[in-house]
Amino acid sequence: MKSWDLWMINVEKSVKTSKPSVIGDFSQISSICRNAQVDRIVVALDERRGKLPVDQLLDCRLKGVRVEEGASFSEHITGKLTVENLRPSSLIFTDGFKRSQFIQRAKRCVDIVAALMTSLIFSPFAMIVCLAIFLDSKGPVLYRQERVGQDGRIFKLLKFRSMRVNAEGEEPVWAEVNDPRVTRVGKVIRKLRLDEIPQVVNVLKGEMSFVGPRPERPFFTEKLQQEVPFYSLRHSVKPGITGWAQICYPYGASKEDALEKLKYDLYYIKHMSFLLDLTIFLETGKIVLFGKGSR
Numbered sequence: 001m002k003s004w005d006l007w008m009i010n011v012e013k014s015v016k017t018s019k020p021s022v023i024g025d026f027s028q029i030s031s032i033c034r035n036a037q038v039d040r041i042v043v044a045l046d047e048r049r050g051k052l053p054v055d056q057l058l059d060c061r062l063k064g065v066r067v068e069e070g071a072s073f074s075e076h077i078t079g080k081l082t083v084e085n086l087r088p089s090s091l092i093f094t095d096g097f098k099r100s101q102f103i104q105r106a107k108r109c110v111d112i113v114a115a116l117m118t119s120l121i122f123s124p125f126a127m128i129v130c131l132a133i134f135l136d137s138k139g140p141v142l143y144r145q146e147r148v149g150q151d152g153r154i155f156k157l158l159k160f161r162s163m164r165v166n167a168e169g170e171e172p173v174w175a176e177v178n179d180p181r182v183t184r185v186g187k188v189i190r191k192l193r194l195d196e197i198p199q200v201v202n203v204l205k206g207e208m209s210f211v212g213p214r215p216e217r218p219f220f221t222e223k224l225q226q227e228v229p230f231y232s233l234r235h236s237v238k239p240g241i242t243g244w245a246q247i248c249y250p251y252g253a254s255k256e257d258a259l260e261k262l263k264y265d266l267y268y269i270k271h272m273s274f275l276l277d278l279t280i281f282l283e284t285g286k287i288v289l290f291g292k293g294s295r
Helices: 026-036 054-062 070-078 088-093 101-136 184-191 199-204 218-227 231-236 244-248 255-271 274-290
Strands: 040-043 066-069 142-148 154-160 209-211 240-242
Touching (some): 054 066, 066 070, 101 154, 101 184, 101 199, 101 274, 142 218, 199 240, 209 274, 218 231, 255 274
Parallel strands (some): 040 066, 209 240
Antiparallel strands (some): 142 154
């Protein structure tokens, strides 16, 4: 049974009570929409050339039935972009990716105010964390690590040190569940996200935003750009302390995880707005309170 022989139709009014099923072929689309009072048609063909029933779909569209691409429908339902079969033209001609000068300047102002407020509110916790790290293990309190920022620029990301000194050795490695390199204090501050506090300095310097894709190390970025389609698009905006991928997907430590997180990052870049940023802020607060997703 091939996708171009039969037509899958989802009747929105009955989706909660019955499963979608094959109820006809291309030639019956108009009559099915009329008889079943269909509100929306989702076109989910991988290859449309010479197979798309244009006349039938146009007839339905002119009668008020919404016709939507399968990728757009999936994006709306899942909150992520499907990267595997994504074509560059889909990104070029799609709605979204709107970043006016006003929006960028307003986001920057919000970042500065939020960074200053965070510094003020969390300064007592930062002092306690500094003392705990100093007493727990040898080494500097702050940890500086190269990360890839907007437009591929390299910057030094600041964190409270949560691992022992020289934990990685000669070559960077992904973090693991219950990573043995993490110190006793490190386990606590990672769980509570307190190790991220120093990144407000990166925000104030304009290297990061509060919300955006998490910046990755150059070593992994170079590999992922070769292996994961559209990975470099993450660098079209400033990286963030928190982001859509962080609240929608658990901590990732592999190429497969990077691909899944990219789908959420691209969704955020496409739909960037103050409302979405506010949603991410609130959800991040829940994650911090319940300690989910840390390693």
